[in-house]
Amino acid sequence: MSLIDRMIAYASTGDWADCQAYLAAHPPGDAPEEQSSHATWSVRAEIGLHRLDDALHRLDATAGRFQCRCGLSYLRSEIYWLKGEQSAAIEALRSAPWSEEMGSFPGLAKETMFLYCYFLAKAGREAPPKLVQAIPEDYRAILFDGSRVGKADLLAAIEQNQKHQQSQTTA
Amino acid sequence: MTQSEELVRRCDDHLAAHPIGAEMAFVGGFLTLGSGTRLAKLGAPLDEPRLAALLTSAHGGPIEASCLTHVRRAVEIWRDGDRALALTHLALSGLAKLGEPLEGARRLFFADALMDANVAPGVIVEELTNETASGGAPAAKYSPDQPRAPAGSPDGGQWTQDAIGPLKAPVADRPKSPSAAQQIALVLPDGCEQEWARAREICSALLMAPNPPRGQTGGYSDINNCARGFASERCGGNPVRRSK
Numbered sequence: 001m002s003l004i005d006r007m008i009a010y011a012s013t014g015d016w017a018d019c020q021a022y023l024a025a026h027p028p029g030d031a032p033e034e035q036s037s038h039a040t041w042s043v044r045a046e047i048g049l050h051r052l053d054d055a056l057h058r059l060d061a062t063a064g065r066f067q068c069r070c071g072l073s074y075l076r077s078e079i080y081w082l083k084g085e086q087s088a089a090i091e092a093l094r095s096a097p098w099s100e101e102m103g104s105f106p107g108l109a110k111e112t113m114f115l116y117c118y119f120l121a122k123a124g125r126e127a128p129p130k131l132v133q134a135i136p137e138d139y140r141a142i143l144f145d146g147s148r149v150g151k152a153d154l155l156a157a158i159e160q161n162q163k164h165q166q167s168q169t170t171a
Numbered sequence: 172m173t174q175s176e177e178l179v180r181r182c183d184d185h186l187a188a189h190p191i192g193a194e195m196a197f198v199g200g201f202l203t204l205g206s207g208t209r210l211a212k213l214g215a216p217l218d219e220p221r222l223a224a225l226l227t228s229a230h231g232g233p234i235e236a237s238c239l240t241h242v243r244r245a246v247e248i249w250r251d252g253d254r255a256l257a258l259t260h261l262a263l264s265g266l267a268k269l270g271e272p273l274e275g276a277r278r279l280f281f282a283d284a285l286m287d288a289n290v291a292p293g294v295i296v297e298e299l300t301n302e303t304a305s306g307g308a309p310a311a312k313y314s315p316d317q318p319r320a321p322a323g324s325p326d327g328g329q330w331t332q333d334a335i336g337p338l339k340a341p342v343a344d345r346p347k348s349p350s351a352a353q354q355i356a357l358v359l360p361d362g363c364e365q366e367w368a369r370a371r372e373i374c375s376a377l378l379m380a381p382n383p384p385r386g387q388t389g390g391y392s393d394i395n396n397c398a399r400g401f402a403s404e405r406c407g408g409n410p411v412r413r414s415k
Contacts, residue, residue: 007373007376008373011369012369012373012401033380033381033382036379036380037376037380040376040379066379067379067380067381068378071375071378105378105379105381106393107374107378107391107394108375108379110393111393111394138237139393140395141394142370142394142395142398144368144371146364146365146366146367146369147367148367148395152244152260152263156244156256159262159263160255160256163255
């Protein structure tokens with residue numbers, strides 16, 4: 001069974017302790033992809049076990065192994081979001097290199113771009129219009145709690161903010 | 172008096188007796204439009220095919236899936252108590268206001284009555300989508316006088332080929348229009364968010380690899396579509412899991 005298949009099996013059942021034990025017992029080889037995958041799943045296991053500070057430490061310690069920098073930002077944002085630190089979660093996304101990785105890691109580049117705009121809008125802050133415009137109309141993302149949202153939700157949140165600001169101005 | 176004439180008479184009586192709302196409104200536990208036609212019941216699972224058929228009828232032509240998404244979100248959010256955001260979604264749908272209130276209300280009434288008479292919502296959407304150019308209102312195209320397949324049969328309640336003269340093929344053989352298919356969505360049952368959360372965890376990790384394994388991601392490069400392969404069909408995932 002490949003590492004990926006094994007990780008999917010652990011993740012599907014939520015056996016994160018076993019997942020972590022397996023990863024500890026099977027260090028990665030020298031190949032960058034192997035190291036990146038091992039680092040990713042190791043952080044994922046810590047998050048699954050709700051050891052969020054440990055997850056953050058592991059993320060920092062292995063940041064150099066991540067090939068997908070947007071993925072690094074995504075995991076960091078998720079950890080802060082789970083810790084209840086919304087501003088830090090947004091800030092983590094802001095540093096994601098969307099444009100650089102749109103060709104090599106489009107999934108994480110688009111997701112971090114969407115989440116950055118969405119979290120900003122939901123926090124009552126302005127989402128960069130150019131980024132919002134760049135998100136496809138039919139794009140759907142999955143939030144860290146598993147709920148799915150689309151661009152329509154993002155636009156609604158932005159419009160609500162604008163109305164709120166207008167009412168504040170007129171008042 | 173034929174059933175068609177009876178339906179028209181009932182419609183005229185109804186419109187005369189009820190004020191016509193040009194805009195969608197949340198009234199008495201329902202989302203309503205026109206002469207009080209109930210588009211959706213708050214707190215109940217949303218019947219999206221029916222909603223799509225009613226809105227298609229109200230506006231006299233095809234509607235975008237994204238517009239329907241806004242309406243669905245409005246119903247969900249109103250139910251959860253955020254009324255301002257719900258109204259914002261209604262406004263963003265672009266469907267909240269009828270261009271021709273009286274005609275829209277009339278078409279809504281007919282579509283509602285036809286579905287009450289077991290006409291499948293998809294048939295109404297499809298016909299209005301395909302036949303908008305002909306300018307016919309639902310009642311002009313469908314009639315309760317026309318024969319329908321017997322209830323309980325696979326096509327139960329749907330108009331037979333003989334009944335729908337303009338149709339070129341039996342209902343079951345006609346291709347579904349993309350807009351109709353896109354408009355049909357599901358309200359997620361309990362436990363599904365957890366399924367999607369796990370699917371997200373898997374797919375986000377898979378897609379961080381430079382060459383994500385196509386066998387697991389289904390070849391998709393975005394998390395949502397990849398995750399469909401790891402969520403059950405009950406929760407809106409793919410009907411058949413890909414080989415792993």
